[in-house]
Amino acid sequence: QVQLVQSGAEVRKPGASVKVSCKASAYTFSNYGISWVRQAPGQGLEWMGWISAYDGDTNYPQKFQGRLSVTTDTYTSTAYMELRDLISDDTALYYCVRDYNYIMDYWGQGTLVTVSS
Amino acid sequence: QTVVTQEPSLTVSPGGTVTLTCASSTGAVTSGYYPNWFQQKPGHAPRPLIYRSSNKHPWTPARFSGSILGGKAALTLSAVQPEDEADYYCLLFQGGVWVFGGGTKLTVL
Numbered sequence: 001q002v003q004l005v006q007s008g009a010e011v012r013k014p015g016a017s018v019k020v021s022c023k024a025s026a027y028t029f030s031n032y033g034i035s036w037v038r039q040a041p042g043q044g045l046e047w048m049g050w051i052s053a054y055d056g057d058t059n060y061p062q063k064f065q066g067r068l069s070v071t072t073d074t075y076t077s078t079a080y081m082e083l084r085d086l087i088s089d090d091t092a093l094y095y096c097v098r099d100y101n102y103i104m105d106y107w108g109q110g111t112l113v114t115v116s117s
Numbered sequence: 118q119t120v121v122t123q124e125p126s127l128t129v130s131p132g133g134t135v136t137l138t139c140a141s142s143t144g145a146v147t148s149g150y151y152p153n154w155f156q157q158k159p160g161h162a163p164r165p166l167i168y169r170s171s172n173k174h175p176w177t178p179a180r181f182s183g184s185i186l187g188g189k190a191a192l193t194l195s196a197v198q199p200e201d202e203a204d205y206y207c208l209l210f211q212g213g214v215w216v217f218g219g220g221t222k223l224t225v226l
Contacts, residue, residue, distance in 0.1 A: 035215065037163075045155075045163065045206050047215040061214045095162060102151035102210055103168040110162055 002026045004096050004108035011114045012086050019082040020111045022096030029053050029077035035099035036070055036081045038092040039110075046092075050099055051079065086115045119143055121209050123218040128226055129197050137221045138189040139207030145188035146209065152190035153208040154183055156201075157220075163206060167192060199225050 007021040022034065036048040049060040051070040060068055069082045079096055096108040120142040129135040139152060146152065152170050155163035165174050167183035170190065180195045190207055202225040207218040 037217075044220045045157075045208075045217040047208070047217060050215070059214065102153075104153055104155075104208065105165050105168070105174060107162040107165075 002098065002106045004098065004106055006094075006096060006108040006111045009112040009114070011116065013117055014087055014115055016086050016115075017082060017084040018086060018113050019080055020094050020096075020113070022079040022081070022108050024077045024079070024098070027098075029072075030074050032098050032100040034070070034072065034079040035097045035104060036068075037095045037097055039095070040089070040092040043092075048081070048094075053079070083113075086113075088115050091115045119211055119216050121207065121216045121218040123205075123207060123221045125219070126222045126224065128224045129194070131197060131199055131225055133197050134193065134195045135197060135223065136186070137192045137194075137205055137207075137223070138186065139191070139209065139218050140189045141209055141211060141216075143211055146185060146190045148185060150190070150209040150211055152183065152185075154181075154190075154192045155206045155208065157204045157206065166205075194223075197225055201225055 003025045005023045010018050012018050030053045033052045035050045038046050049070050051058045053072045067084050071080045091114050093110040095110050097104045098106040122140045148170050154167040157163040166177050166181050171183040182193045184191045205221045
């Protein structure tokens with residue numbers, strides 16, 4: 001069955017960067033895209049960006065442009081999300097989601113990123 | 118900045134029917150916004166329910182249905198079960214980006 005397995009929890013200091021991985025299995029990785037979604041403690045969902053695993057095309061909302069990079073490695077069927085210049089408001093659970101043809105279906109288990117001095 | 122608005126909270130009795138809505142600050146929601154709906158229970162990742170307004174995933178229970186209603190995306194739950202108590206989020210594609218609604222906390226009481 002389709003699975004997205006994310007890397008483990010991370011703790012960073014303000015101003016640092018974090019990189020989260022998302023390994024896909026049981027489907028042809030390059031035929032789909034991956035979105036990244038985050039959820040701050042007790043808050044709602046926030047879409048952060050998307051990448052096509054086919055050609056590497058990306059789409060970021062203005063809020064994250066310049067601070068977020070999403071990439072893929074088609075050889076290992078893995079997507080990555082790197083967020084730079086972290087602040088305390090970036091403390092959240094980060095999810096990768098399979099996203100194609102305007103359908104978000106399979107979600108990773110989430111990776112907790114804590115930003116604290 | 119586009120805002121997507123959902124009812125903050127709704128209450129429904131077991132066996133009843135409830136409709137959750139999803140509005141866009143840009144105007145009427147159409148099928149071209151490709152509405153998706155998700156259910157989230159505490160401590161769990163969101164579970165997709167509906168895509169492209171009204172299409173169900175293979176795991177979506179029959180009692181859930183999606184539609185466009187009065188310029189809003191809508192999620193209707195029929196014959197509500199106690200286990201349907203959860204947070205529900207809509208997602209719209211507008212202006213070339215995805216935007217989540219703030220979520221609706223559904224209480225089954």
